[in-house]
Amino acid sequence: MTTAEAPRRTWWTRYTSQSPSLLTFFALVLGFLIGAIVIIATTPAVLDAWRHIFHSPTAIFSALKITWDNVSAAYRSLFVGSIGDPRSFVHSFTTGKGWDTTMTPISETLTYATPLVIASVGVGIAFQTGLFNIGANGQAILGGIVGVWAGSMLHMTSVIHLPLTLVAGVLGGIVGGLIPGILKAYAGAHEVIVTLMLNYIIAFFLLYVVLSTALQQPGQSNDISRTIDHSAILQPLFGTSSGLRVSYGIFVAAAVVIFAWWFLNRSTLGFDFRVTGANPFAARASGINPKAVIILVFVISGGLAGLAGEVQMASTNHYIDGGFLIGNAGIGFTAITVALLGRNRPGGIVWGSLLFAALGVGGRTMQAMTGIPLDLATVIQSIVVLFVATPVLVKEIFHLRTQAQGVQLATKGWGQ
């Protein structure tokens, strides 16, 4: 298609700072490079090897070898843990056996990515409207709470129960989104402050809920909720016996991505949203009701975050506890960076989520195989986001060609 409309657009002319995928790709390269430096600087065996070169200059070769061995072992295990071991692929392909084990890494990556995609799409829609929803994590927790309530307290057949629980999760998230939405629209409260602070309130509300007699697992005194009914569980795609955790939740995520694409690019409301994000004054002048847009954005964004929390709960643990999505497990916070990485577009977000999921899941195998802490995966994730957020830096490092319009930022500053 490109050749038809513009024959001059060769591969070489595409090598510019205008290409988001190219920028992300280079950010990834830089992330792995700096990750390698961190590995070298924190692995005692490598440091020892380099210390020896002061005694004998020829030791430099063995030092280089040890460095290469350690760094490559780390990245190899990252790959094996998130995508799979090529040898077991070959084994499964030739013998037809052991697919369960071979597919486990991909299944884990998809399991991790599923709720992340949903939450990130929610955050991305708000970003596109120029609104910062920093409260996606709290909204996801609310979705999980209401989802657990509907999943464990109501009893019915799966055909009704499962969709009902998903809707319950959406409703929970909408409640969490409506509060900052209304405050922003009618009281002018800054949505960053309100959503950020609501995260704390909701985290303690979660603790209250899982310790209350209504939702607490009977017979236990710690902070754990009831387990949802079998009929409300998002079942594993390949059955429980396969051990693969990837669930029907990925269809929910796919539906969300398609909905978001249609909504932003094809619907009138989505057009209103994007116009408001691009220029709120022009939007008002052209008759778009800003208050309605703000509230609707938070309803959709919060609803999706709530759905993410419910999918997370219904596809992995089937219960929530006091640590549900708290701290490092907070997908709502990861969603903000993933939305940024995917430039707030549904398609980009899918890739961003898969990348983050792969790094997170592969980091586990890396720690198990090489002893390098899985925090290294977080370091790489952070560096990638850092460079994606500063395209000028990447442009300079890799001598990318600039085009006349300059570099477009993925997000604008605070507020308007």
Place this chain on the structure above:
Amino acid sequence: MKNTRRLAMVLGASSLVLGTVTIGVGAVTATAATKFKACVVTDTGGINDHSFNASAWKGLQDAKKKDPKISISYLSSTSSSDYAPNIKTFEGESCNIIITVGFLMDAATAAAAEADPTQKFAIVDDNPLSEAKKSHELEALQYQTNQAAFLGGFLDAAESKTGVVATYGGENFSSVTMYESGFVAGVRYYDMANKAKVKVLGFTPGKGTCTLVSCPGTGTFVGNFTDQTAGRQDTASFIAEGADIVFPVAGSVGLGSVAAVQQAGKGKYVTWVDSNGCVSDAQDCKYFNATVAKGVEPSVANAVESAYAGTFKGGSYIGTLKNNGTQLDINSVAVSAKLRASLASLTRGIESGKISVNPNSYPATPS
């Protein structure tokens, strides 16, 4: 010139990527096949929590020290949804034995053992055996801590100058109240044997016997295992009510007790819990008169070594005074020969079952 430089950058970057891909696709170097791998999945506390996660990891390190052919690794859980995938990762790494820590990991461990009955598992402080009937390679490590706590109660009652001692817990779990129940039994036994009237604040045992499954009782509970300020306040009020030795069963909350004792001045002590206070918290050693220890390290090390030697059996392991699964460590206060002798004879009595560690076997001290 500029184009050449740009070309060099492209080549550099793409070769880097190619290199990474080759690493991934290239042959994976086999880790020495003869090696024995022991792996631990910790709870969210991680391996530096100064409590049982740290002890379990220490147990693996001890086993490795004994036999360098054993290689060890750990994975920390960021949340409860990590338990199952962490265990799975270690199964994929062909760990010969996987240790899990704490009763929160009960369901995940049971499910994993049920799905793979030949994989060796050991779980600390929990018993999922009834849920994983298929597996014969699952060992439940539990500790009859009321036996050592009985000795601790007896010692504290003998050492108390004010005639008041106190205990409090993190949360009302049977693994916590078991310590407290034994402690109260020890004090009551001391009172009965010496016609003394030493009082215990902070815990009242409930009716019935104290077992690993349920150990009823009421009293002071902080509500978590992290709030040191609450531990400090509770201890200060115990001291105000006349207590001079306090036994906190609340993990790091107990450090608040140390602070309170330090502030209260001379002659006030803390009886530490779980692992020897003069090792795990060496700078506060002088405030610890004793430690009621839970033998997580030796029992984990033992599970690993027996799996390595091929003698691993699975089933239930109960740590008692007899097998050093729980013990009383004397710390900073000089103990007279006479008291040592009576502690030794009590130990023999508990081991043989002649002396009950159930507080309801002895009259409650009239207040």
